[in-house]
Amino acid sequence: MSESKKFYITTPIYYPSGRFHIGTAYTTTLANTIKKYRQARGYDSYLLTGLDEHGQKIQEVAISKGKTPQEHVDEIAEMAQELWKTMKIENDDFIRTTEERHTKVVEKIFTKFMENGDIYKGEYEGWYCTPCETYFTPTQLVDGKCPDCGREVKKMKEEAYFFNMKKYEKRLIEFYEKNPDFIDPIFRKNEIFNNFIKPGLEDLCVTRTSFDWGIKVKSDEKHVIYVWLDALTNYITALGYMSDDKTRFNKYWPADLQIVGKDIIRFHGIYWPIFLMALDLPLPKKLLVHGWVMMKDGKMSKSKGNVIYPETLIERYGLDATKYFLLKELVGGQDGVFTPEGFVERFNSELCNDLGNLVNRTIGMINKYFDGIIPSKPKKLTNLDNELEAFINKKIEVVEKEMDDSHVVNALDEIWKIISRANKYIDETMPWVLYKEKKTEELEDIMYHLVEVLRKVTIMMRPAMEETSDNIFKQLSISDFELKTWESIKEYPEILKNLKIIEKGEPIFVRLDVNEEIEFLKREMKK
Ligand code: MSP
Numbered sequence: 001m002s003e004s005k006k007f008y009i010t011t012p013i014y015y016p017s018g019r020f021h022i023g024t025a026y027t028t029t030l031a032n033t034i035k036k037y038r039q040a041r042g043y044d045s046y047l048l049t050g051l052d053e054h055g056q057k058i059q060e061v062a063i064s065k066g067k068t069p070q071e072h073v074d075e076i077a078e079m080a081q082e083l084w085k086t087m088k089i090e091n092d093d094f095i096r097t098t099e100e101r102h103t104k105v106v107e108k109i110f111t112k113f114m115e116n117g118d119i120y121k122g123e124y125e126g127w128y129c130t131p132c133e134t135y136f137t138p139t140q141l142v143d144g145k146c147p148d149c150g151r152e153v154k155k156m157k158e159e160a161y162f163f164n165m166k167k168y169e170k171r172l173i174e175f176y177e178k179n180p181d182f183i184d185p186i187f188r189k190n191e192i193f194n195n196f197i198k199p200g201l202e203d204l205c206v207t208r209t210s211f212d213w214g215i216k217v218k219s220d221e222k223h224v225i226y227v228w229l230d231a232l233t234n235y236i237t238a239l240g241y242m243s244d245d246k247t248r249f250n251k252y253w254p255a256d257l258q259i260v261g262k263d264i265i266r267f268h269g270i271y272w273p274i275f276l277m278a279l280d281l282p283l284p285k286k287l288l289v290h291g292w293v294m295m296k297d298g299k300m301s302k303s304k305g306n307v308i309y310p311e312t313l314i315e316r317y318g319l320d321a322t323k324y325f326l327l328k329e330l331v332g333g334q335d336g337v338f339t340p341e342g343f344v345e346r347f348n349s350e351l352c353n354d355l356g357n358l359v360n361r362t363i364g365m366i367n368k369y370f371d372g373i374i375p376s377k378p379k380k381l382t383n384l385d386n387e388l389e390a391f392i393n394k395k396i397e398v399v400e401k402e403m404d405d406s407h408v409v410n411a412l413d414e415i416w417k418i419i420s421r422a423n424k425y426i427d428e429t430m431p432w433v434l435y436k437e438k439k440t441e442e443l444e445d446i447m448y449h450l451v452e453v454l455r456k457v458t459i460m461m462r463p464a465m466e467e468t469s470d471n472i473f474k475q476l477s478i479s480d481f482e483l484k485t486w487e488s489i490k491e492y493p494e495i496l497k498n499l500k501i502i503e504k505g506e507p508i509f510v511r512l513d514v515n516e517e518i519e520f521l522k523r524e525m526k527k
Contacts (some may be wrong), residue, residue: 007038007045007254012260013052013095014232016076017061020083021300022338023261023293025310026326029464030290031259032089033327036463037403040486042332049084050095051077055133055227059213063215071215075100086314087323088466095238103215108448109279110206110217112311118278121220124160124205133227133363135205148263161223165201168274173197175273177285183269185333188262189287192269204228204271232272236281243317249522256286257406262333264287288406291335293326300358305526308338312524320465321347321509324412327464331409340521344512349453351509354419355468358457362450363475363505369435374451374476374499376443376490382442384429385449389492392453396489399460408464409471415460422453429433442486451476451501456489468508471485475505 011031014024031047053073062072075094086089093100099444113119126135129146136146141223146153176182183189207221207223208214214224233241235258239249260268263288273283292299295306302391313322327342328350329336378385395418402411425446434443455478460483462469473484477499482488 005043005440007043008255009035009047009257010235010255013050016051016073017054020503021307022310027292027328028089029323033408033464034406039493047091050092052231053096053098054230059211070122093238095234102237105242106215106233107218108242114120115424118164119161122162125157128156129153148246160205161207162203163206165203167200168277183287193264228267254282257286258284259288262289262291289333290330291333294335294337296339308525320468327408340518343518344514347512352511356509357423358419359472362454363501364499365431366447372501375448378445388425459489471508475502477501
């Protein structure tokens with residue numbers, strides 16, 4: 001496999017504060033979908049996720065539970081990996097910042113920064129938000145409160161080490177000028193560029209003395225390396241940077257895509273590139289920024305009684321319905337909203353009505369009209385066929401472009417347009433009339449095209465919805481690898497003929513009772 005055919009994709013490493021909600025599941029699902037797409041396109045794709053286990057907040061959570069921080073993070077690490085298994089996330093590695101392979105390299109990186117004069121010792125005074133573990137300057141505060149979480153901040157002063165951000169300011173600006181697409185979407189880039197980069201960078205405090213759950217500065221042990229320097233470097237330590245075995249690092253770095261939520265762009269769009277510049281390493285190719293999964297009454301929080309966990313949705317509605325909802329709900333870097341009504345509506349209309357109907361009608365008709373044998377490719381194409389094929393070919397190009405840009409929600413929208421077009425094709429051609437009138441050739445032609453559309457749709461949605469895709473392939477009795485490859489969606493193969501589709505397929509999605517399910521979800525949210 002050639003060098004350019006690799007794709008390294010990362011999620012943020014999550015804080016192990018408690019159970020993961022659907023917001024965390026969203027990011028990981030998105031990353032996994034993009035990984036599966038790249039794999040389908042022949043890339044050696046590598047997905048990293050993990051946990052950001054150090055810091056005051058984690059230490060406090062552990063104490064409140066009567067546990068040591070290590071016991072606490074071990075528990076959450078198990079839970080997280082269990083969830084990713086349930087969600088069939090195919091991460092290639094799971095990095096935990098308490099692992100030696102990480103801590104040792106962070107120590108080395110810190111030493112290197114000291115030696116190069118990038119880090120110096122000073123005194124820090126500022127407004128500190130304990131839950132966010134971040135200091136703010138007075139101008140960054142919003143109404144005197146934390147600009148990220150809105151909570152109270154305290155004025156604090158401590159001896160600390162600083163990273164000389166100013167030294168790299170010019171280079172960072174030049175980088176943004178040369179790479180205007182580095183942050184996607186552009187409005188998120190403008191936010192950090194105009195609000196944080198242009199006004200001038202502040203040096204970043206990279207150690208703390210106020211807690212000890214973290215990686216100690218080797219030469220000055222009362223200082224603990226502050227979480228962001230510790231956390232951001234996970235993307236390279238996990239690959240073996242500065243370790244004895246750098247094979248994966250040499251192969252996968254720089255990252256092709258780093259997915260982050262809107263609240264952590266500043267760290268990934270400013271500090272991370274600068275750390276990399278200071279290490280003389282290439283920068284990631286793209287930062288994809290997404291919004292948040294919100295609830296009607298704002299952020300999800302246990303105290304508000306509005307949290308929904310992925311396991312609840314998966315158990316009741318299946319993995320793919322859960323993933324589909326999440327992937328569709330967040331559009332263009334903006335927030336999305338989870339409501340029981342919205343979930344049930346999407347399920348019934350897009351999964352049951354649109355996709356489910358296309359599958360059921362197609363399979364039902366082929367069973368009824370041709371004893372389940374898929375007819376072969378027609379010799380002559382009608383105008384309607386030509387029009388349908390042209391429509392689909394065009395849509396395939398758009399889907400590819402959107403997936404290449406990692407815009408999964410747009411790709412799904414386009415795939416669903418194909419589904420609607422195919423359902424309309426059934427209504428336009430009225431196969432039941434042709435059957436009555438014994439117009440067998442025409443009927444064969446239509447059935448062939450319907451199976452073809454379904455086959456293509458099934459291939460295209462597989463990165464996002466593997467279980468459903470495999471189920472449809474099974475119902476269509478398509479097992480031949482050649483007929484399932486991404487490349488094959490650009491063809492109209494003859495080899496479909498004589499496949500016997502299964503006689504009575506299980507419906508892929510069963511219609512939900514609207515009121516019952518809304519009640520169920522509301523109860524779950526209050527638990
Ligand atoms: N540990 C840091 C990241 C370090 S990366 C080097 C962190 N952790 S976090 O657990 O608080 O958040 C992890 C990610 O989850 C962030 O990208 C954040 O935006 C995302 N989300 C947290 N709540 C979310 C929603 N409700 N919806 C979507 N994403 C959400 O920050």
